[in-house]
Amino acid sequence: MSDTPAKPWFVYLVRAANGSLYCGISDDANRRFAAHQNGRGARFFHTSPAVALVYVESCENKGDALRRERAIKQLKKGAKEALIKDYSNSLNISAIS
Template identity: 45%
Template sequence: MVLCADGTLYTGWTFDLAARVEAHNLGRGARYTAGRRPVRLVFSERLPSKGDALRRELAIKRMSRQEKERLAAERIGVPLVSPGEGGL
């Protein structure tokens, strides 16, 4: 999950996390993130299969903003703060 420059969260899956985040920041990732650069990784997890990753992606996309922020904060140990609010 990445935090976009406009404060929105984008969730996706990939085989190569570093390359995917770089692609988003170069405007070659998802259309959604192309106009919302730069993006910053705020949550990731490794899953055993593509199928598991796709199911987890869907589950996260169905979460509320608050649930996504809680998920990210639990993983990185600090609250997720949107751009313009200070913090991360």
């Protein structure tokens, strides 16, 4: 057994050009977003291209990321938008400090 910590996984939200939100998981959210922008990885973006990675949440492992993804997908759009707003605000605060 290794003492190396498990590689983190991420839950992310991507905004499509039509304003809808896509929730997914990855061990590299930025790489996955780039794939979505290039039309790879999810049929969701065939009708409206991916325009912005708007939310990223770190999880300890893939199982935790899957559980969190399921929880986020069950939220109404307003609650997802609130997550995005809080995330955006936290980025702005940390960038200033």
